[in-house]
Amino acid sequence: MRRTATFLTAMAALALVLAPALAEARAGGGFSSGSRGSRTYSAPPSTPTAPSGGTQFNRTTTPQPGSPATSPAARPGTVPGAAPNRGFFGSFGGALLTGGLIGALLGFGLFGGGGGFGAMLGMLLQIALIGFAIMFVMRLIRGRRPATAGGPAPYAYQAQPEAKQFGGMGGMKAAEPVRAGGPLQIRPADFQDFEQTLKDINAAWSRRDLQGLRTLATPEMVGFFAQDLRDLEARNWRNETRDIRLEQGDLAEAWSEDGEDYATVAMRFSMLDATFDNATNQVVEGSTTQRQTATELWTFVRKGPGGRWMLSAIQQTQPA
Structure with missing residues (x-):
């Protein structure tokens, strides 16, 4: 069970961090x-x-033909046509919390042997560390250019011949x-x-x-x-x-x-x-x-x- 919890929480963190790299x-x-x-x-x-x-x-x-229409105005504060603004608990924090609950239910987190609230907090900390480590590696893979000694300078777009x-x-x-x-x-x-x-x-x-x-x-x-x-x-x-x-x-x-x-x-x-x-x-x-x-x-x-x-x-x- 602990292996299952470890696998689920690690995959949740991996998917969360890789998502920005896969989107255009x-x-x-x-x-x-x-x-x-x-x-x-x-x-x-x-x-x-x-x-x-x-x-x-x-x-x-x-709406698809035959399906009931839904109105964005039903949710106060939303922009028509926009996906809901999930905020912290709908994105990174929500994924961590969900992963923590799954881990707690399937073996009290990655520490194992723990129990209750303390075990859940420990597991959330490990998920966060995994996520930040993967993010660091992904940025290295993307080939970030080093900042100049005098601080970051704006990049200039190179002129191209006419198409x-x-x-x-x-x-x-x-x-x-x-x-x-x-x-x-x-x-x-x-x-x-x-x-x-x-x-x-x-x-x-x-x-x-x-x-x-x-x-x-x-x-x-x-x-x-x-x-x-x-x-x-x-x-x-x-x-x-x-x-x-x-x-x-x-x-x-x-x-x-x-x-x-x-x-x-x-x-x-x-x-x-x-x-x-x-x-x-x-x-x-x-x-x-x-x-x-x-x-x-x-x-x-x-x-x-x-x-x-x-x-x-x-x-x-x-x-x-």
């Missing part, structure tokens, strides 16, 4: 988030840019628009708006500018962005994406419903993506000089013709 820190967090109106639970058509299509949504406030543009519309190719659900023509100016929004979203994200994000995305998406920023801040990290370049893009589908226009666009873009430790200003993930490439499906919505396109969803693509 850039805007969207590597999740499929948001809503596509009535097509939220329908896969977008494949395109040359995203031939394998998109993944199902990990985070959305749109080749495709499609003659700022990198976006126009596919034949899908007219199911209402006729909708996506024009060259719309593609330019999509590309500019891609850049503006990443710029506001890098500034941690929620007010700026509110002018570019739906309240649901802003809620998800806010939660991701809080998660980074809890680790005393920040993420910055610079020099966003649309390498290729095309239209997956476009339609109208309930007085709103929707367009889902596949975009492959490159960027300089780096996550910093706020205490040292050192890069803990990514790079300020080596470009990274991502392919995502972005859905935009507007209040009818003439309205402004707002980001309503980001979907990750299926593995090829």
Whole structure:
């Protein structure tokens, strides 16, 4: 029984510490988030840019057909569309407490032979030590650069040569628009708006500018962005994406419903993506000089013709 308790508590600590390393820190967090109106639970058509299509949504406030709707307003203090802010007892402290209770029930913790409250406290201390040790090792593996003798200096993003543009519309190719659900023509100016929004979203994200994000995305998406920023801040990290370049893009589908226009666009873009430790200003993930490439499906919505396109969803693509 003691071996079982030791294994469970060690695995809980390991999973807790490794979780930040496995998540992507850039805007969207590597999740499929948001809503596509009535097509939220329908896969977008494949395109040359995203031939394998998109993944199902990990985070959305749109209820599945046939399920009762739930209102974020039912929980006072929550942001619409945001995951609950769990705080200490919902994240690290909660995992430790849960691990402690499991250990206490399965053998009075890692010390063994102890009993009651003192044994539980001893076991929690050991879990914390294990977690901090794993975190230290993971940071070494990530290759943190040493701080300079005069203190941390801001990293400069290296200038990159201009990327080749495709499609003659700022990198976006126009596919034949899908007219199911209402006729909708996506024009060259719309593609330019999509590309500019891609850049503006990443710029506001890098500034941690929620007010700026509110002018570019739906309240649901802003809620998800806010939660991701809080998660980074809890680790005393920040993420910055610079020099966003649309390498290729095309239209997956476009339609109208309930007085709103929707367009889902596949975009492959490159960027300089780096996550910093706020205490040292050192890069803990990514790079300020080596470009990274991502392919995502972005859905935009507007209040009818003439309205402004707002980001309503980001979907990750299926593995090829």
